[in-house]
Amino acid sequence: MQEVLTYDIAVSFAGEQREYVAAVVAAAKDRGLNVFYDKNKGNEWWGNNFVREQRKVYGSQTRFFVPFISKDYLTKSVPMDEFSAAMMTAVKQGDGYILPVLMGDVQVPPDLLHPHIHYLRSDDFSPEALAEQLAQRVGVAASIGQQPRDVSEVVKQALSYRLPKVTPADFSKYDELDATFEYLRQQFDQALPQLASLGLVGRARVSGETLKVRIERHGETAYGIDITKGGFTSDDQLNFVVGMNHMGGGNSSNGHATPYFDRDAGQPKLKMMDFSVFGSMGRSDQAYTKEELFHKLWDSIVDRLERV
Structure with a gap:
């Protein structure tokens, strides 16, 4: 059986933001966090076709998914594959599992990120300061017994199509x-x-x-x-x-x-x-x-x- 890996955070980003994200990842690891970020294999989540190269992560678990949302993240044709669309859907639904970080002056359409959904802006935090924020969130989650979630289940839920609301056939x-x-x-x-x-x-x-x-x-x-x-x-x-x-x-x-x-x-x-x-x-x-x-x-x- 394939080993199920467990992470504290899993990061998602467009290639243009690699420098900042890499610094956040390094600082997070310094604070003892287990981070999904596989630079050596060239498998950044949004750099290549995730569907083809990152299916294995579907079997992993993580406490939080952290998308670094930039203009590149929203506009590239390759990044917006089915997985990125699923994660954006989860953001839209206000899933507390998702911790969005907005990069630069990106304006996220309100149908993707409503005002009531909490997010951070990279301009307000150095990589070390942002890593500290993430470490605190992970610490709180661990202290209250919040379990890591299966990434595949999050994807499945986010990709589920809305079905029509109908009266049951057997209703009388x-x-x-x-x-x-x-x-x-x-x-x-x-x-x-x-x-x-x-x-x-x-x-x-x-x-x-x-x-x-x-x-x-x-x-x-x-x-x-x-x-x-x-x-x-x-x-x-x-x-x-x-x-x-x-x-x-x-x-x-x-x-x-x-x-x-x-x-x-x-x-x-x-x-x-x-x-x-x-x-x-x-x-x-x-x-x-x-x-x-x-x-x-x-x-x-x-x-x-x-x-x-």
């Missing part, structure tokens, strides 16, 4: 409707008995396709809500009827929630059309997970009970 809004209805029933079954310590009697029962929640005080109904699968306008909704005056009314509604798959969040949610479910004139098209929906309902119940 009706299955999600059933799951939400059952989840609400279970949560009310657990929450309502806790009201007993306050002199309140709570119960939740299912009648057909309706979950009926009632809370009593001294034998009088203090709060009620009916949650029905299938609204009076559509069968793919939960319909909410709040209050005692129109319980069981066929065309009554204080709001309704429709299941859908939130592709950005990667999970099912419910789009809530709220007229007055939560105690006041609602806001339409609010999105909740079933967990968030229950907590919102429970908070509104508590608020109303406090006003009784």
Whole structure:
């Protein structure tokens, strides 16, 4: 098996910056750092075609990758091979594994280096001073147990193409409707008995396709809500009827929630059309997970009970 080498830092640069980088590497080695920089074999990371000559480094590990970003680094056709593009992508994503050093008056496009990403400028540091900065970062990483990362994994992640966000083929809004209805029933079954310590009697029962929640005080109904699968306008909704005056009314509604798959969040949610479910004139098209929906309902119940 090929030995896996471990480095403290691995440097990346264009040939024009070799003198400065070589001085940084020498100073870093003087401070006990193990540095990937193979001058003797002529394999500087950006001097030749990395894909052809430096694949072996993919099997190495390093605590930090340090690209020295210059105009040459960004404009040469050979440097911008798939590996350099991958590293720039990692810089763009704010990966803390990457410690960029800007060379000279290079202006990095904002789509590659956002203002919130920390970087150093070579003009502000002698090679020895920059090596000291790197040694301090390595020391902190080692002290907190930060492990070296496999370069190949960083490359793989950075080169991964963005895939479209789609609704899973097996997602069913009706299955999600059933799951939400059952989840609400279970949560009310657990929450309502806790009201007993306050002199309140709570119960939740299912009648057909309706979950009926009632809370009593001294034998009088203090709060009620009916949650029905299938609204009076559509069968793919939960319909909410709040209050005692129109319980069981066929065309009554204080709001309704429709299941859908939130592709950005990667999970099912419910789009809530709220007229007055939560105690006041609602806001339409609010999105909740079933967990968030229950907590919102429970908070509104508590608020109303406090006003009784």
